[in-house]
Amino acid sequence: MSTQVKFIADNNVGKLARWLRVIGYDTILFKEKDDRSMIEIALKEDRVILTKDNQIGKRRLAMNGKLKVMLIKQDNPKAQLQGTVKALQLNWHFRPFSLCLECNQILIPRSRAEVQNLVPPYVFKTQEQYMECPACHRIYWQGTHWQAMVKELKHLARGC
Numbered sequence: 001m002s003t004q005v006k007f008i009a010d011n012n013v014g015k016l017a018r019w020l021r022v023i024g025y026d027t028i029l030f031k032e033k034d035d036r037s038m039i040e041i042a043l044k045e046d047r048v049i050l051t052k053d054n055q056i057g058k059r060r061l062a063m064n065g066k067l068k069v070m071l072i073k074q075d076n077p078k079a080q081l082q083g084t085v086k087a088l089q090l091n092w093h094f095r096p097f098s099l100c101l102e103c104n105q106i107l108i109p110r111s112r113a114e115v116q117n118l119v120p121p122y123v124f125k126t127q128e129q130y131m132e133c134p135a136c137h138r139i140y141w142q143g144t145h146w147q148a149m150v151k152e153l154k155h156l157a158r159g160c
């Protein structure tokens, strides 16, 4: 499958959506109740549906191949990520940490000077590189949380 694959995650796999964003895959999270609008978005934007609901894949649109549905069987979000990467042959090193984990937007590099008043002083002192989400304006940097995620990703990728 192309590395350009995009996803729409059902609300029942929200943490998986976040992990896919960590490695850089465009993943929107569907929070409404009505499956039909999730299916409409998936078809319109050519997104693979990720869901734990085994009924969606049984729809006619899925059966004839128009709708792409990946049924998630694991309960653990990290196992879900491993399963999805494996099944769809995704790339663990696609473009890690390039998307906002909250809103799926592509992050924009910011200089130290630009974020001086936006990050805690201890961060400003120790970090050189920053990224900003154009939607929620959250600032990202390579701090301890980032390091923990890098470590976790390495660990997960090895387990595949």
Ligand SMILES: [Zn+2]
Binding pocket: 100, 101, 102, 103, 104, 105, 133, 134, 135, 136, 137, 138
């Ligand atoms: Zn954001």
